[in-house]
Structures are given as structure tokens and as C-alpha cells.
Amino acid sequence: MQASAPSCPRGGDGALAKRTTSRQEVLVFLALHGKLAAKLIFAATAPLVLAATGPDWREAPDRVPVVHVAAGSFDYRIAGAFDREGRPVDAPVRRFAVGRGLAVMKTQVTVADYDRCVAFGGCAQRTAKTGQRPDAPAVGVSWQDASAYARWYAKATGKAWRLPTDAEWAYVAGSRFADDAVTSDDGSGSFARRWLAKYDEESGRTAVEKAPRPVGGFGENERGVADLAGNVWEWTDTCYLRQGLDAEGEPTGARTVNCGVRVVEGAHRAYVTDFIRDARAGGCAVGIPPANLGFRLVRDEPSRTRRALGRLQSWLARA
Amino acid sequence: MFTRRALMAAAAVTAIVAGMPAKADDISKLPREHVELVAPPFIHAHEQATKAGPKVIEFKMTIQEKELVIDNEGTKIHAMTFDGSVPGPMMVVHQDDYVELTLVNPETNTMAHNIDFHSATGGLGGGELTLVNPGEQVVLRWKATRAGVFVYHCAPGGPMIPWHVVSGMNGAVMVLPRDGLKDETGKQIKYDKAVYIGEQDFYVPRDEKGKFKSYESAGEAYPDTLEVMRKLTPTHVVFNGKVGSLTGKNALTSKVGERVLIVHSQANRDSRPHLIGGHGDYVWEAGKFANPPEKDLETWFIRGGSAGAALYTFREPGVYAYVTHNLIEAVELGATAHFKVEGTWNDDLMKQVSPPGPIGGGARTGALEAPAQHKH
Numbered sequence: 001m002q003a004s005a006p007s008c009p010r011g012g013d014g015a016l017a018k019r020t021t022s023r024q025e026v027l028v029f030l031a032l033h034g035k036l037a038a039k040l041i042f043a044a045t046a047p048l049v050l051a052a053t054g055p056d057w058r059e060a061p062d063r064v065p066v067v068h069v070a071a072g073s074f075d076y077r078i079a080g081a082f083d084r085e086g087r088p089v090d091a092p093v094r095r096f097a098v099g100r101g102l103a104v105m106k107t108q109v110t111v112a113d114y115d116r117c118v119a120f121g122g123c124a125q126r127t128a129k130t131g132q133r134p135d136a137p138a139v140g141v142s143w144q145d146a147s148a149y150a151r152w153y154a155k156a157t158g159k160a161w162r163l164p165t166d167a168e169w170a171y172v173a174g175s176r177f178a179d180d181a182v183t184s185d186d187g188s189g190s191f192a193r194r195w196l197a198k199y200d201e202e203s204g205r206t207a208v209e210k211a212p213r214p215v216g217g218f219g220e221n222e223r224g225v226a227d228l229a230g231n232v233w234e235w236t237d238t239c240y241l242r243q244g245l246d247a248e249g250e251p252t253g254a255r256t257v258n259c260g261v262r263v264v265e266g267a268h269r270a271y272v273t274d275f276i277r278d279a280r281a282g283g284c285a286v287g288i289p290p291a292n293l294g295f296r297l298v299r300d301e302p303s304r305t306r307r308a309l310g311r312l313q314s315w316l317a318r319a
Numbered sequence: 320m321f322t323r324r325a326l327m328a329a330a331a332v333t334a335i336v337a338g339m340p341a342k343a344d345d346i347s348k349l350p351r352e353h354v355e356l357v358a359p360p361f362i363h364a365h366e367q368a369t370k371a372g373p374k375v376i377e378f379k380m381t382i383q384e385k386e387l388v389i390d391n392e393g394t395k396i397h398a399m400t401f402d403g404s405v406p407g408p409m410m411v412v413h414q415d416d417y418v419e420l421t422l423v424n425p426e427t428n429t430m431a432h433n434i435d436f437h438s439a440t441g442g443l444g445g446g447e448l449t450l451v452n453p454g455e456q457v458v459l460r461w462k463a464t465r466a467g468v469f470v471y472h473c474a475p476g477g478p479m480i481p482w483h484v485v486s487g488m489n490g491a492v493m494v495l496p497r498d499g500l501k502d503e504t505g506k507q508i509k510y511d512k513a514v515y516i517g518e519q520d521f522y523v524p525r526d527e528k529g530k531f532k533s534y535e536s537a538g539e540a541y542p543d544t545l546e547v548m549r550k551l552t553p554t555h556v557v558f559n560g561k562v563g564s565l566t567g568k569n570a571l572t573s574k575v576g577e578r579v580l581i582v583h584s585q586a587n588r589d590s591r592p593h594l595i596g597g598h599g600d601y602v603w604e605a606g607k608f609a610n611p612p613e614k615d616l617e618t619w620f621i622r623g624g625s626a627g628a629a630l631y632t633f634r635e636p637g638v639y640a641y642v643t644h645n646l647i648e649a650v651e652l653g654a655t656a657h658f659k660v661e662g663t664w665n666d667d668l669m670k671q672v673s674p675p676g677p678i679g680g681g682a683r684t685g686a687l688e689a690p691a692q693h694k695h
Contacts, residue, residue, distance in 0.1 A: 086671055192635070199657075200659075203570070256675070
């Protein structure tokens with residue numbers, strides 16, 4: 001079910017491209033204008049809400065260990081399928097800014113965490129047969145499951161927890177982010193040359209053991225975030241994108257975005273249909289597929305305005 | 320088991336005595352050639368056509384009972400193998416040659432085994448004359464009277480027969496016409512490369528949680544395995560002994576213009592090979608070379624207990640998947656091989672006229688940013 005499968009005959013994930021451009025347009029519209037509306041509503045009601053909820057909930061301790069990743073920017077090869085004059089090429093590298101810093105769950109959501117959501121009726125049962133240890137990452141979850149968890153967890157904690165975007169994941173992963181350029185393709189020759197080069201590179205992936213380790217088992221990266229690129233791949237919110245590029249690598253022609261397929265990140269990047277809980281390979285696909293599908297959540301660090309309001313609230317509470 | 324084993328030992332002694340080659344003078348005068356076998360998908364070097372007269376071709380196979388991992392999840396079975404591989408190695412001779420096989424059953428094995436050649440005449444294909452217990456060996460000679468690709472397998476009697484076969488004890492023989500393969504008009508056709516794909520169905524028991532079980536020994540696995548076998552639903556259908564044994568780093572290779580003969584055997588169960596993106600230019604579906612080949616097939620049928628041969632010339636570079644076209648078996652159970660084919664793309668045969676893009680246009684264009692639903 002990997003949309004990236006280079007040798008798949010047509011009709012696989014393509015057939016699932018049910019939510020395309022129009023939906024993305026609506027989401028972008030809402031993201032832009034909805035944010036403005038939310039800002040206005042927040043400014044008007046924040047003092048009331050804060051007074052009603054007691055101590056500043058934004059300062060309340062998180063239920064899981066959180067790593068605060070500072071704002072910054074980095075160059076990153078974006079996710080998606082790109083072609084130049086009809087020949088597939090590597091995705092372009094773009095500068096990406098994390099404007100406000102991110103609070104990131106230090107570890108992936110665990111079996112215990114996830115099962116709590118199931119018990120409270122917020123999440124569907126997992127189907128995984130392995131990883132039953134409560135302190136192991138919850139695996140065998142689809143993007144839909146992970147999104148349901150994010151909604152439930154955000155509500156339960158009163159904080160805007162959500163799945164990261166692919167770029168945010170890459171930023172947080174730092175040295176553990178794997179660039180997916182097909183390095184052995186020099187861009188010459190037919191598409192079949194690149195197809196074979198990609199096949200060989202994907203064949204060269206080393207197998208990882210399937211059984212999830214208890215959280216922390218794959219160590220921390222330089223930012224102190226644990227288990228990135230271990231044997232549990234993580235769902236992101238980023239949709240599958242397809243775009244033509246001109247000779248300078250700039251977008252040309254129309255773009256399609258398919259949100260029925262989301263980007264998953266880990267030891268390599270993959271594209272997986274949103275209801276899939278086990279991204280096995282087989283048939284025309286090659287290489288080592290994501291061993292397990294899990295996730296972790298992020299939230300934006302509070303803005304200056306929110307922080308100031310928080311301080312005001314604390315001061316009011318003391319007075 | 321022990322009573323059975325005693326019976327088998329007795330049978331084996333009888334078999335050896337009865338099987339003493341009464342070498343006729345004409346056969347003893349024939350030239351002899353010893354051929355070292357190689358593990359599939361490779362086939363030992365051979366002539367496609369020969370001007371020489373019949374020979375006695377000597378082969379030796381050592382039976383190995385051993386644990387094999389059969390999928391990417393590490394599922395293990397106690398396999399039974401001819402010469403260590405599943406399937407066993409392919410033997411190639413010419414029509415009217417004599418095959419002289421030394422079959423060794425080392426003392427380290429636990430069971431009696433034999434070999435039934437579908438290409439041989441009489442004696443249950445040799446099965447009656449080759450039953451060897453651990454610590455024994457036997458030499459069998461048979462005349463290759465019919466040209467074609469044929470299955471061989473272990474058939475040590477009763478319920479042991481299917482169990483040994485689905486534990487991996489099968490392989491194939493290719494008997495080539497002395498003047499080579501021919502098309503429907505009788506014109507000789509040659510191949511640049513031949514590969515041997517042996518399809519294997521496995522029946523691995525599961526525990527209460529649905530996980531594949533492993534056992535200390537073949538004997539301990541037998542009762543549960545038999546139960547799975549009797550449901551006739553394999554847990555694995557694989558090429559060359561393991562899921563992925565002919566994909567990725569192990570993918571078969573070819574190049575545009577190369578003529579590849581693909582020999583496919585299935586000792587137990589029907590199969591329907593299909594080359595995704597290619598065809599069978601010439602196909603001996605039932606595998607027997609005295610019959611004219613069928614042409615331009617999309618999918619061909621391998622009857623359980625037979626081998627077939629397909630000749631194909633690759634015309635486009637890229638990746639080809641060779642599957643059994645029950646796609647559930649191909650994708651879910653493992654029966655997939657890949658060919659990586661080098662060469663120059665031919666736009667005349669295929670071209671992507673317009674790359675995938677939005678239907679009818681009107682979609683967004685403009686500067687690319689990291690696509691995200693959450694803006695900062």
C-alpha cells in the first residue's frame with residue numbers, strides 16, 4: 001500500500017485518490033481564515049476562559065515527557081512525487097521555518113496511552129499482534145486512528161496537540177531524518193534508469209527487527225527526542241503531493257494533492273493510505289517497508305500574546 | 320514412526336539389491352560426464368543442442384533436513400531438501416542420455432527419503448528403488464526418453480509423501496531435444512539465459528494468537544502441520560523457498576533483447592505464472608518439448624505435479640514482476656519474483672503521453688512550500 005512503490009502497476013493507491021485538490025483548497029482556506037477568526041474570538045474571550053479554568057492550563061505539567069524544540073529554519077527535501085518533462089526527479093529542497101518552536105512528545109504514544117484513549121471511547125482498537133507491552137509504542141495504527149487520538153488527547157489535556165507535518169518531523173528528527181533523493185540516478189536516460197536505480201536503493205535498505213522496543217529503546221537524537229527512525233514509523237499530517245517542475249526546479253503546471261495518502265516518517269520516508277495499519281510490502285513493491293506504524297504528537301509553543309495572557313492570569317490569581 | 324522406520328529400512332535394503340545396475344555393455348561403453356549441480360534459480364552450464372551421441376550424466380545430491388526461514392517475519396520450518404535448497408537443483412540432459420544419480424542420506428538426518436522422477440519410466444519414477452535411510456546412499460540410472468521439463472520429488476510412502484513434498488523436497492529435470500528447442504514450424508529457437516523458479520506451498524501451524532508456531536523437530540511439527548495441510552489452504556506460496564528470495568537484492572536480471580527461458584515447477588498445487596509487463600513468447604505450458612509451443616501467452620497454467628517452460632525476449636527496460644496470477648497468493652502469500660532489465664526505453668511500445676496531473680486543470684500553481692495543513 002505504499003504509494004511510493006516504484007514498480008506498482010497502476011490502480012493501487014491511485015484508485016484511492018478520493019480527496020483531491022478541492023478538499024485541500026477548502027482546508028487551506030479554513031487554515032488561513034479560520035485562524036484569523038480564532039484569533040479574534042480568543043482575544044475577546046480569553047480572560048473569561050482563563051478565569052473559568054483556574055490556573056493557566058498552558059503551564060500545567062504535560063502527562064507525557066515533552067521536549068521543547070526551539071524555533072528555527074532548515075533546508076529540507078519536501079515530500080511528494082515530482083517530474084521534469086515527464087521524467088520523475090528528486091523533490092526540490094526548500095527552506096522551511098518553524099516560526100514559534102514546537103513542543104514534541106519525547107517518545108511515541110505508548111500502548112498504555114493509546115489504550116486509555118480506547119477505554120475513554122476516543123480511539124478504535126489497535127489491530128497489532130505485537131507490541132503489547134504497555135510501555136512500548138502503540139503500533140498497528142492508521143492515520144485515522146492517530147488523528148482520532150490527537151483529537152481526544154487535545155481535548156483531554158486542553159492543549160492543541162496534533163500530528164506533526166512532514167517538515168516539522170524532519171526538523172525535530174535533525175540528524176535522524178533520511179533524505180530520499182535517488183543518489184544513483186544521474187538524471188540521464190529514460191525513466192526506466194531512475195526506476196531501476198530507485199529499486200536498487202530500496203533493495204539496499206537494511207531490515208530492522210519487527211518487535212517494538214519499550215520507548216527509549218532506540219535512543220535520543222541531538223534534540224533529546226527519543227526513538228526517531230527506529231522500527232516504528234510515525235504518521236504525519238502531510239498529504240501526498242504531485243507536481244511538475246521546470247528546468248530551474250520551480251513548479252510548473254497544475255498540482256495535485258491527495259489527502260487519502262499521508263506521509264509517514266522514520267528510517268525512510270513512505271506514503272501510506274490513511275486507513276492502513278500495517279504497511280507491508282509485497283507484489284510489485286520492493287525493499288523493506290515501514291516495520292510498524294505509530295505516531296507522536298506535537299503542539300505549537302504558545303505565542304507571545306498567549307504567554308503574556310498566562311502571566312496576567314497568574315498574577316490575577318495571586319492578587 | 321519407529322515401526323514405520325523399521326519397515327522403511329527393510330524396504331530400503333530390498334530396494335538397493337533390486338536396483339543394482341545390471342549394466343548392459345552398450346551403456347557401459349557410453350561416455351560419462353559428471354555435472355556439479357547448482358542451487359536455483361541458476362542452472363548448471365549445458366549445451367542447448369548437441370551433435371554428440373548419448374552419454375551417461377552423473378549427478379549427486381545430498382539430502383539435507385534443516386531449519387529454514389521462509390518469510391520476512393522469521394517464520395521457521397523444518398525443511399527437507401534435495402542438496403540443501405528449496406526447490407532442489409535442476410538437472411539438464413539431452414533426450415536419450417542416461418541420468419545416473421547418487422542420492423545420499425547422511426547419518427545426521429532423521430528420516431528415510433527417496434526420489435520419484437516424473438521424467439523416468441517404471442519403478443514409481445525411481446521411488447521404489449531409491450528409499451535410503453540416514454547413513455545410506457543409492458545410485459539410480461534412468462533413461463531420458465522424453466523431452467521436456469519434469470518434476471522430481473520425494474515420495475517415501477503413505478502420508479509421508481505429501482508432507483515431504485510440502486516440506487521442500489522437490490525439484491525439476493530438463494530433458495532437451497538433442498537438436499534443441501523448436502518453434503511450431505520446427506525451426507530451432509535458442510535462449511541466452513535460463514532460470515529455474517520452483518514454487519512451493521507451505522502449511523505452517525499457528526498458535527491460539529494466530530502466530531506461526533515453531534517446533535523442536537520435524538517429528539513434533541508433523542501432527543499440527545498435517546492438520547493445516549488437510550485444509551488445503553497454504554500459509555505461504557513462495558518461489559525458491561522463501562518470501563522475497565527472488566526480489567530486491569536477489570532479483571533476477573536481464574537486458575533488453577535477451578532471450579530468457581523461465582522454467583517453473585510446482586510439485587503439489589496448480590499455479591498460473593504471469594510476467595507483469597511482458598508475455599510468454601513461446602510457452603510449453605505442459606512442459607513437453609515434443610509439442611509445439613504456444614505463442615504470445617499472457618498467463619500460463621502449471622498443473623500441480625508438473626513443470627512448464629516459457630521463453631521471453633525482454634523489449635523494454637525496467638522492473639518486471641513474475642507472479643502467480645492468483646494475486647492474493649502473489650502478494651499476500653509471497654509468490655513474486657522480480658526481473659531487473661537494463662536497456663534503452665522504446666517509446667514506440669509505450670510512452671507516458673501526459674504525466675499524472677489534475678483532471679481538467681484549474682488547480683493551484685505557484686511557489687512550492689512544504690505542504691502542510693498547519694500553518695505557523
